[in-house]
Amino acid sequence: MGLLDGKVAIITGAGGGIGREEALLFAREGAKVVVNDLGGTRDGSGSSDAMAAQVAEEIKAAGGQAAPSFHSVATPEGAAKIVKTAVDAFGRVDILVNNAGIVRDKTLLKMDEGMWDAVIAVHLKGTFLCTQAAAKQMVAQGGGGRIVNTTSVSGMLGNFGQANYAAAKAGIYGLTRTAAIELQKQRITVNAVAPIAKTRLTEDLPMFQSAGDTLTPAHVAPAALFLASDLCADKTGNVLAVAGAQMYIYKVVQSPGKFKDEGGVWTAQEIADHWDAIIKL
Known part of the structure; x- marks a missing residue:
C-alpha cells in the first residue's frame, strides 16, 4: 500500500530537479501523476515537450500511471489546461504541487522590469492560478485535497541578487497562509516546502559548489510527499524547510x-x- 494510492497528483515543473523527484516518488507511492513542464531554459525562455514526456515515460516504464502536460502555469488558460489534463486522463484532482520556477538573477539596481515580471509571473502568479484552478476542481468533486507550494529561504530571509525571486517566494508564503485559511472549510490543506537543493536553477550559486550529494532534490521529495498525503490531513498553513538531512519550520515571529x-x-x-x-x- 502506498501513501497516495488512488490519488491523482499534478506536479508543475516536474521535468527536472525537485519536481522530477517528487513526480517519481509520488508515482511509487501509488499516485497517478500529471507531469507538467513547459520545457524552457532556466531563465524561462523557449519550450520543449521533451522534459515532461521523458519523466512521464519513466513513471510508466516503472509500472505507474502518468500523463504529460506542456502548458504554462503563468496564464489562466495554461492553468486550466493543466487541471483539464488531469481530469481527462484520470477523472479528478486530489493533489497539486506548485513547483514550476525560473531564475533571472540580477542586483536591484541592475534589474530591468522584464526580469522582474517574468519571475513573478511563473512563481507567484503561476502558483495563484494553478492553486485556484485545482481548488475549484477539488471543490466541484465534493471537497478535500492537498496543495503543496514551493517557497524558498530567499523569500523568508532575502538573498543578494534575487529581489524578483525573493519577492515572489515571499508572496507564495503569504498566499499559502491565506489559502490555508480560506480552503480549510473545504477540507483542502495548503502547505509549502522551502527547499535548499542543488538543481539547474541553483547549481551555480557558491553555496552549492561543494555540496556534493548532501543537498539534492531527493532530500526534498519526501517532505512534499508528507504534505501531500493523509499523514498531513490535520496540518495546514505550514512552511516545511528542507536542507539535506535537516528539516525545520519557518514561522513569522512576533x-x-x-x-x-x-x-x-x-x-x-x-x-x-x-x-x-x-x-x-
Whole structure:
C-alpha cells in the first residue's frame, strides 16, 4: 500500500530537479501523476515537450500511471489546461504541487522590469492560478485535497541578487497562509516546502559548489510527499524547510514588544531609546 494510492497528483515543473523527484516518488507511492513542464531554459525562455514526456515515460516504464502536460502555469488558460489534463486522463484532482520556477538573477539596481515580471509571473502568479484552478476542481468533486507550494529561504530571509525571486517566494508564503485559511472549510490543506537543493536553477550559486550529494532534490521529495498525503490531513498553513538531512519550520515571529510607559503616541526618539526592548524575543 502506498501513501497516495488512488490519488491523482499534478506536479508543475516536474521535468527536472525537485519536481522530477517528487513526480517519481509520488508515482511509487501509488499516485497517478500529471507531469507538467513547459520545457524552457532556466531563465524561462523557449519550450520543449521533451522534459515532461521523458519523466512521464519513466513513471510508466516503472509500472505507474502518468500523463504529460506542456502548458504554462503563468496564464489562466495554461492553468486550466493543466487541471483539464488531469481530469481527462484520470477523472479528478486530489493533489497539486506548485513547483514550476525560473531564475533571472540580477542586483536591484541592475534589474530591468522584464526580469522582474517574468519571475513573478511563473512563481507567484503561476502558483495563484494553478492553486485556484485545482481548488475549484477539488471543490466541484465534493471537497478535500492537498496543495503543496514551493517557497524558498530567499523569500523568508532575502538573498543578494534575487529581489524578483525573493519577492515572489515571499508572496507564495503569504498566499499559502491565506489559502490555508480560506480552503480549510473545504477540507483542502495548503502547505509549502522551502527547499535548499542543488538543481539547474541553483547549481551555480557558491553555496552549492561543494555540496556534493548532501543537498539534492531527493532530500526534498519526501517532505512534499508528507504534505501531500493523509499523514498531513490535520496540518495546514505550514512552511516545511528542507536542507539535506535537516528539516525545520519557518514561522513569522512576533516579539512581545513594549508598551509606552505613560501611554499615548510613541515619538521617533522614544522608539530609538527603547529599540532593544521592542525587538526582544
